[in-house]
Amino acid sequence: MIEITIRLKPGRALHFAALLRAIADLEGDRGQAKHYRGGARQIERHTRTRRPRPQRPAQRPQRPASRTDSVRPFRYTPRVQRPHHPGIDESAVQRVLLGLRPLPILSRAEARLACWHLTGDGCSAPEIARRLSVAQRTINRWRAEDRQAATS
Template sequence: MIEITIRLKPSCAHRFAALLRTTALTEPDRGQARAYRGAARRIERTPGLRRPAPTKRPAPVKAPAAPRPHRYTPRAQRPHHRGIDERAVQRVVLGLRPLPVLSRAEARLACWHLTQHEAPASEIAERIHVAKRTVHRWRAEDRKAVTTR
C-alpha cells in the first residue's frame, strides 16, 4: 500500500474531490474506484474547508430519439367518384344499415341534412365517419355562408 500526502489550498479541495469522483466513474478497477470515492469523501468532510454553493448535478445526456415516421390515416377510405350518390346520402340520413362510405361531398351533404333533422354532432360524426370537430366546423361554415348572402 502506498500513501500519498497532497497539500491543497482550502479553496481547491472540493474541486480536487470532484476530480477524484470523476476519475472513479471511468476507472475500470472497482477497488481503485472505491478508493477514489473514499478519498473524495474524506476531503469533503475535512473540518475548516469552505463548502462551495450547492450545484445541481448535470442531467444525464440522452441520445436523441429517432424521428418517428409521420403517417396519416383517414377515418374512412372515401370513394373518389364525381357527383353525388343521392341514394347513399339518403341511407345515411335515414340510418339504414349497413351505412355506405360516402365521398367528401356526400358526407357534407348528409351532415347538412342531419343538421336539419336536429341530430347531435356526435351521432352525425359516427354515421358519416368524420370527427365531431369536423361536423362543428361544417355547421359553422354553412351558417356563415347563409348569413353572408
C-alpha cells in the first residue's frame, strides 16, 4: 500500500482532481480507475466552498487568520486489491512467512493462515499486520477467534 499526502491550494486541488479523472479514463485496470475517480471525488468534496454564515457579534477577539487555516489536509489511501481465488497458494504464504521481498498480496484465507503461522512463531501483531497488509486490529480479531475456536 502506498500512502501519499499532498498539500495543494484549493484552486490547484480542483485541477489535480481533473487530472485524476483524466488518468482514470486512460487507465486499463477498472479497479485502479475506480480508485482514481474516488480520490478525485474526495478532493472535490473537500475543496467545495461553503456558504458563509451570518456574522454574529464576537464576544471575544478573533485571532488573525493564518495562511494554513484555509488549507485543509487531504489523505487518500487506496484499499489493497486482494486476489479472489478459491484455493490457498502455499508458495505465496511461504514467501510471507519467510519475509522474502517483494511480499505477495494474499487472499483473506491465505492471510489468515499466514497470521496463524506467524503467531505460532512468536511475531508481534504490528509485524504481522505490516507483512500481510492488514490492520493490526484485524490480526487481534483473528487471534481472538482462533483462541475461541480452540477452547470450544
